[in-house]
Amino acid sequence: MLDEIASVINTYGEWFYLGIFVWTFLEGETVVIFSGYAGYHGIVDPVQILFAAWLGSFLGDQVWFFLGRRYGEALMNRFPKWRPRVEIALDLLYEFKTLFILSFRFIYGIRNVSSFAVGLSEISWARYSATNFIAAGVWAGSFVTAGYLFGHASEAALGKGAQAFGLVALGMFMVVVWLLLRRVKAKVAAHALAHPHPPLPPHPHGHKPDGHAHDKPAPPKP
Numbered sequence: 001m002l003d004e005i006a007s008v009i010n011t012y013g014e015w016f017y018l019g020i021f022v023w024t025f026l027e028g029e030t031v032v033i034f035s036g037y038a039g040y041h042g043i044v045d046p047v048q049i050l051f052a053a054w055l056g057s058f059l060g061d062q063v064w065f066f067l068g069r070r071y072g073e074a075l076m077n078r079f080p081k082w083r084p085r086v087e088i089a090l091d092l093l094y095e096f097k098t099l100f101i102l103s104f105r106f107i108y109g110i111r112n113v114s115s116f117a118v119g120l121s122e123i124s125w126a127r128y129s130a131t132n133f134i135a136a137g138v139w140a141g142s143f144v145t146a147g148y149l150f151g152h153a154s155e156a157a158l159g160k161g162a163q164a165f166g167l168v169a170l171g172m173f174m175v176v177v178w179l180l181l182r183r184v185k186a187k188v189a190a191h192a193l194a195h196p197h198p199p200l201p202p203h204p205h206g207h208k209p210d211g212h213a214h215d216k217p218a219p220p221k222p
Helices: 002-012 015-026 030-040 046-078 080-096 098-106 111-120 125-194
Strands: none
Touching: 015 030, 015 046, 030 046, 030 125, 046 080, 046 111, 046 125, 080 098, 080 111, 098 111, 098 125, 111 125
């Protein structure tokens, strides 16, 4: 199985790393864990995987921050199902501030709206960008390392059977990670609901709900 995957990756070469960038721009850790595992077996370069995942995750959340800052109220009115998760993220931002920005990628269930929520706050572009860059590196490094170490551990435990059974074990490992992240989500949501904070000002940056700055009042007609 790994030989087949290696053949596909060798065929597409650098496009694989572009795929990791695009995937992490949009979503998740599962492909990063698998890529770290493949890196241990020499199928891909784990350093290139790290930087592709780092940059993809960073830029993806920069876009969500921009959308929250520029069109936050309008988008929440357009997609009202977002609001409960956004409010949980804002509660956590109030309480933990920079620590929340550093850790929200590990909080399953609200990570997709967290950057959007920070865009609704009074956190500056510069502060968010710097913290987000560090956070994306920590996230990418954590999951690439997890996959790489799992490859090492499975080979040590299974010996020659590592390639035959390693992918099955890796799948089980990913399921465990997913379940743990869901448990974190439940605890975080319970904590946020138990420690509510006052809502943010409606438009802390002087934007109307549609994202446009307040217009100056028109002069009275003669």
